[in-house]
Amino acid sequence: MPHKQVGSAEDSSAAAAEEVPSDAPAAAAKDSEPQFRSPREIRLVMIGLVVTMLLAMLDNLIVGTAMPTIVGDLGGGEHLSWVVTSYTLATAASTPIWGKLGDLYGRKGTFLTSIVIFLVGSALSGLSQNMNELIGFRALQGLGAGGLMVGVMSIMGALIPPRDRGKYQGMFAAVMALATIGGPLLGGFITDHFSWHWIFYINLPLGIVALGVVVVTLHLPKVRSTARIDYVGAVLLTTGITALTLITTWGGQEYAWGSKQILGLAALAVASLIxxxxxxxxxxxxxxxxxxxxxxNFTLVSVIGFIVGFVMFGSTVFLPLYQQTVQGASATNSGLLLMPMMLGMLVISLVVGQAVTKTGKYRIFPIIGTIVMTGGMLLLSTMGTGTSTFTSACFMVVLGAGMGFLMQITMLVAQNSVELKDMGVASSTATLFRTIGGSFGVALFGALFNSQVTATMKDRLGDQAGAGAGANPGQMTPAALRTLPAPVQDAYHHAVANGMHTVFLWGAAAALIAVAAAVFMREVPLRGTGEPAEKNLEAAAV
Structure with a gap:
């Protein structure tokens, strides 16, 4: 029996920007008359969505550069990691819950609520007087952030038919590039010229703009639901996600991978998810x-999204380390040196978006993207102590191009695979898989890198490795490295290069899994604006 693809009924309703009662019969959704949004109306709504996405992506990148100053002001350096961990935990755990709430009670209301919670958390974080307060308010901020990305994607899915969404992909790719490159620069500038408090206060005017635009321009009929919230499922899923996030955050850092704490969290994660x-x-x-x-398609694109997060976050964490340590770039310049990867991602995302809109075909792009991404990881694995910044920039362009083929397509396929009533869940699941993939990527790459660096240092310096480079040479800072003797510096440069080789080689192996998933993906026609719902339903059932 042919495999059924659902979700084309969603497309008809999506084009109409209509939501029906979640407990209404399916025939009601089918018989509803579409009222298509004009490009001008969509562009106005997109202003609020783009600003909101910028808020969601910019926050952690800004905060990271200000952390030394925050610790110097508030103290509590032993709790430093929890400032980031509390935010990450709350974001990951709340993501699927926000998606479901939007499906049950309306996307606009839940989206606005998440923005308000994020802004309240931002304001309170800026007012923090000690580290415990900051950690708690960052968790509140993360709770709101969990709904920002999901809200943006699910509202976009409800407003714009899948075939037309490619026109708007470039906006989100540009926001990602802007946040990745500009976040650390902006965070450093604000901290140096104003106060660390303003890295949180800056969210307020942006958030108010997003709120105003969404309230005025976004019009979605209210959803009436008599269904009960799955509280037990929410608790179990939150527990499992929290345990997984803590494993990837603490493993190899706070606790050894084989410690009872990590093994206990692993057991808790498995039990909760079962x-x-x-x-x-x-x-x-x-x-x-x-x-x-x-x-x-939904299952395969979830796997691809996990691998994309795995590769992307792992790369953006370790490439600056290589640039600062081996190539001698400053912290600021290492952020700018990531620009080739982001530009490759932006340009290809724009091209792919236009191609999908024009042809309605998308299956070829995940295949090309995963192959190019694998090639980019293999090229980066060849970097050594003598690799020039130009050569590494070319390698990063290849990696960025591969991710450009995938970043928006994965969300598009996920949304195209479900009905409108599950749009929020589909968006949150795609986001969650990418987030968890990123966490695992950073954790696994970190363990591989530290192990390889330690082994190389010991091989080159023998028993002097620990004395020369510290107890954990994998965490050597560029400033500390410059104070060491020349032989130790040379050994460390080779150690970092070897660590990068191992990291990117394993990343390429993971990317091959995404290639296999993309090959098995099926081409389900994307309904274009103006096509009748009945025609789309028939195509989906084939």
Whole structure:
């Protein structure tokens, strides 16, 4: 029996920007008359969505550069990691819950609520008087942030038919590039010329603009739902995600990978997620319908999204380390040196978006993207102590191009694989897989890198490796490195180069999994503006 692809009914409703009661019969959605949005209306809404996405992506990048100053002011350096961890945990754990709430009670209301929570958390973080307050308020901020990205993607999915979404992909790729390059620069500038408090206060005017634009321009009928929230599923899923996030955050850093703390978290994660799967099959309105994964494209694109997060976050963490240590770039310049990767991602994302809009075809792009991404990782694995910045920039362009083929396509396919009533869940699941993939990428790459650096230092310096480079040479700072003897510096340069070789080689191996997933993806026609819902339903059932 042919595999059914669902979601084209969503496309008809999406084009109409219509939401129907979540407990209404399917026929009501089918019979609703579409009222297409004009390009001008969509562009106005997109202003608010783009600003909101900028808020979501910029925050952690800005905060990172200000952390030494914050610790100097508030003290509590032993709790430094929790300033980031609390935000990351709250964001990851709340992401699927925001998606489901939007499906049940309306996307506009939940989206506005998440923005307000994020802004309240930002204001309170700026007012923090000690480290404990800052950690708590950052968790509140992360709770709101979990709904920002999901809200942007699910609203976009409800407003714009899949075939037309390519026109707007470039906006989000540009925001990602701007946040990655500009975040650390902006954070350093604000901290140096104003006060660290303003790295949080800067969110307020941007958030108010986003709120105003969304309130005025976004018009979605209210959703009426009589379904009960799946509280048990929400608790189990949150517990599992939290445990996984803590494993990737603490493993090899706070605790050894084989420690009882990490093993205990692993057991908790497995038990929670197994119990979650059991519960979701028995509740009337599951938090994450497991039936979504019976759709081949949805499952495959979730795997690809995980690998994209794995590769992207791992690369952006370790490339600056190589640039600062081996190539001698400053912290500021190492951020700018990532620009080739971001430009490659931006240009290709724009080209792919236009091609999808023009042809309605998308299957070829994940295949090309995963192959190019694998090639980019293999090229980066060849970098050594003598690799020039121009050569490494060319390698980064290749990697960025590969991710440009994938970044927006993965969300597009995920949304095209579900009905409108599950748009929020689809968006949040795609976002969650990418987030978890990023966490695992950073953790695994970090363990591989530290192990390789330590082994290389010991091989080159023998028993003097620990005395010359510290107890953990994998965490040597460029400033500390310059104070060491020339032989130790040379050994460390080779150690970092070897570490990068290992990291990117393993990254290429992971990317091959994405290639396999992309090959098995099916081409389901994307409905264009103006096509009748009945025609789309027939195409989806083939």
């Amino acid at each position: 119990a979650f799967c059991y519960v979701e099959q028995r509740v009337e309105e599951p938090m994450l319908p497991l039936s979504l994964f019976t759709n081949l």
